[in-house]
Amino acid sequence: MTAVGHERAVKVALLSFAHSHAEAYAPLLASWPGVELLTTDPDGDTAGDGPLRGRRLADELGVAYVDSYEEALAWGPDAVVVCSENARHRDLVTSAAAAGAHVLCEKPLATTLEDGQAMVDACRAAGVFLMMAYPVRFSPEFETLRRNVEAGVLGDLLALVGTNNGKIPVGGRPWFVDPELAGGGALFDHVVHVADLVDALLDGREAVAVRAVTNRILHADDPRVRAETGALVSATYAGGTTLSIDSSWSHPDAAPNWGGLTLQAVGSDGVVDIDPFGAHVTGTAGGGEAWLYLSTDLDRAMLDHFLAAVRAGTRPQPDGEVGLRTLRLVLDAQRSAATGAVVHRG
Incomplete structure (x- = not known):
């Protein structure tokens, strides 16, 4: 697994504001020493009425934002944090793995075992790790x-x-x-x-x-x-x-x-x-x-573990296999x- 040396910043892309935990992760990561954060929430930009999402939420949180997942992944993140709706985890995780980014995924891993297994397999094949967001x-x-x-x-x-x-x-x-x-x-x-x-x-x-x-x-x-x-x-x-x-x-x-x-x-x-x-x-x-x-x-303790793993190139826990078992x-x-x-x- 690829490690990120301490001599440069870890580039982290936060994909989607759908999960409310994204509102906690974004400011934490934006202020984290040695981290560059980029966010995107294209579905939120078109959600209409409801909770603040998309570019409007990014502006309120004061974090960098792009309009699409493709732009966020083209930025070359070392890691991504997936905070989409549960049924949309698979597409974002497999795309992140294809881009060579380590993944912290919101719980639960997926809504079906087929999707969950595909996510675990994609990360393993790409040589990146998949960690579950279980902060407790x-x-x-x-x-x-x-x-x-x-x-x-x-x-x-x-x-x-x-x-x-x-x-x-x-x-x-x-x-x-x-x-x-x-x-x-x-x-x-x-x-x-x-x-x-x-x-x-x-x-x-x-x-x-x-x-x-x-x-x-x-x-x-x-x-x-x-x-x-x-x-x-x-x-x-x-x-x-x-x-x-x-x-x-x-x-x-x-x-x-x-x-x-x-x-x-x-x-x-x-x-x-x-x-x-x-x-x-x-x-x-x-x-x-x-x-x-x-x-x-x-949340801070969990992110600290995740970022340390990204820097060291070591597999964090709980990993995707834990995600599959709990699913x-x-x-x-x-x-x-x-x-x-x-x-x-x-």
Whole structure:
């Protein structure tokens, strides 16, 4: 894999502002020492009404902008960050790989296994790496949990219980509730973050049985919402470890924070709970309740890992294979919810 020496700037192209995380990544990268940033969001320029996107958002963020993906890739980036709608990841990732750029891709990897595998294969063939944007992997709380599990402090790992709940994103990014672009609803949006942490704790082991139930009770009166808004996923792994994930759009719009992820690890010798977004102070601001995070900037920590890998030419984690494994769990859960049956994998 090609390394970028410290003697020159790393050229990073941010492809699409469709995902709201792009609004955090862009200013971080623009101010990052030793990084040159170029952005593009051609679909956003023609999106019409809705959240600010395209050149208008680039101007507001104060970042360099071009009108097409082709121009951004012709610039010769060392790396790209893909923040498009989930169903459009494949085209952008494979184009970036063909241009010789390393890739940081928003989650989930894709909406189908075929697309996900094509992305992994394209990056491997081009000799570039593919990293998944799973920032919670970089939280100090998770690192502490992982060290305890690896050291055997908890004994045999019996069960993992995760939650990833938040506000429905229909107002800010309505494509999240369009199954054709997003792949699904709350299950597709939220399960993967917890699944990534579980993948790391279990060294890439995959579930042998998956059961899921979903509903659309929440936000049932909103005609824009065409996907599940509540989901519960259960899985069993070889060796007997069980997993449960509550992944619902259950926080009201008036909540002071977007949501939060938690994970409990239950072992034969102990229990550890982590709440990476739990450190905060509350108060009032602007006529409403304020929620100010005190936790580590996980986007910055993730980007730091990605950029270090670009400079060194070393494969970062979590990689595309992790993306495929977490996608398989989500797709198995979708299938179980649709059929009412347990999905078994040998």
